[in-house]
Amino acid sequence: MKIGILGTGMVGRIHAAKLIELGHDVLIGTQDPAKTLARTDKDMMGNVPFGAWHKDNPKAKLATMADAAAHGELVINALNGHACVPVLKALAGELRGKDLIDISNPLDFSKGMPPTLFASNDTSLGEQIQAAIPGTHVVKALNTMNAFIQVDAKSLANGAHSSFVCGDDAGAKERVTAFLKTAYGWEDVIDLGGIANSRGPEMFLPLWLRLWGSLQIPSFSIKVVR
Ligand SMILES: NC(=O)c1ccc[n+]([C@@H]2O[C@H](COP(=O)([O-])OP(=O)(O)OC[C@H]3O[C@@H](n4cnc5c(N)ncnc54)[C@H](OP(=O)(O)O)[C@@H]3O)[C@@H](O)[C@H]2O)c1
Numbered sequence: 001m002k003i004g005i006l007g008t009g010m011v012g013r014i015h016a017a018k019l020i021e022l023g024h025d026v027l028i029g030t031q032d033p034a035k036t037l038a039r040t041d042k043d044m045m046g047n048v049p050f051g052a053w054h055k056d057n058p059k060a061k062l063a064t065m066a067d068a069a070a071h072g073e074l075v076i077n078a079l080n081g082h083a084c085v086p087v088l089k090a091l092a093g094e095l096r097g098k099d100l101i102d103i104s105n106p107l108d109f110s111k112g113m114p115p116t117l118f119a120s121n122d123t124s125l126g127e128q129i130q131a132a133i134p135g136t137h138v139v140k141a142l143n144t145m146n147a148f149i150q151v152d153a154k155s156l157a158n159g160a161h162s163s164f165v166c167g168d169d170a171g172a173k174e175r176v177t178a179f180l181k182t183a184y185g186w187e188d189v190i191d192l193g194g195i196a197n198s199r200g201p202e203m204f205l206p207l208w209l210r211l212w213g214s215l216q217i218p219s220f221s222i223k224v225v226r
Contacts, residue, residue: 004029004072006065006087008036008050009043011078011103011147016060018151022183027061029068036062044109069094074179077102081118081125089132096135099172101179102126102198103142103150105205114209117202126166126198137172140198141165141180141189144208146218153185161223162188166197190224 003019005012006029019026030036030050039049047053054060069075069091075098079087084104088095104126106119119125126140142150142163153159163186167173173191180186192200204222212218 002071002073004068004075005078006068007078010047013053014147014151015076017057020059027063027068027071029063029065033062066094075100077104079104081106084129085132088129092133095133099137099175101176102129102138102140105143105202120203124198124202127196130195137169138195139165139167139172139176141176144201144204145221149221151184156221159185159187161221162190164190164192164201166192166195168194
């Protein structure tokens, strides 16, 4: 399948590597491909610059955000939370009629660690994105766990843990759920309802961050026991 990934951070890279391994035709979107490849500094989480990662992953193709969005039959949003609404709104034409898996979180690092949420309680980033691109089927998914687990559910507890989808279009949620199961090995995908329910999984982040601080590892996840 042709897949566009918007974002060159840890999430975009990990999804790209996994989907290329699975044989998908992936295009990764960035603001300025030449500048992104020329960077030499690590990011705030200590990840190597994109060019260094690209040398180890030469099959990953880099393009503008618009070209990656146009390329994808399915598009994955792995943008920094602050960038999502303006960037995706500008891509409304390229994204029209498509399913968009939204992995973003509304994290605000401006006051230091741990970050706070810049959208919460009576709003969420997922629903703000959906309002910005009404012609696209936004499905919130995979934002409640580390990127390595997102693409390989079975790497943890043999996959016996839970992920969530929220979205206003039932067909899109079904297609995304099937994709999470077949591509990434998720077995327990819980449908939380419409996109406004993104408030729930996004407001899990303050707890995720504190678990990370206590456990000192990012490889943990939620299991919903019935
Ligand atoms: N890291 C995880 O394990 C994890 C887990 C769950 C959810 N998430 C969420 O997934 C998203 C991606 O996280 P990440 O750590 O991979 O990357 P990130 O550092 O949060 O975001 C990187 C991407 O955002 C773009 N960006 C930043 N500022 C921008 C601006 N002003 N205009 C346009 N684009 C801009 C960058 O563009 P360039 O390519 O041009 O630099 C880059 O592609 C975030 O919303 C994060 O909260 C992350």
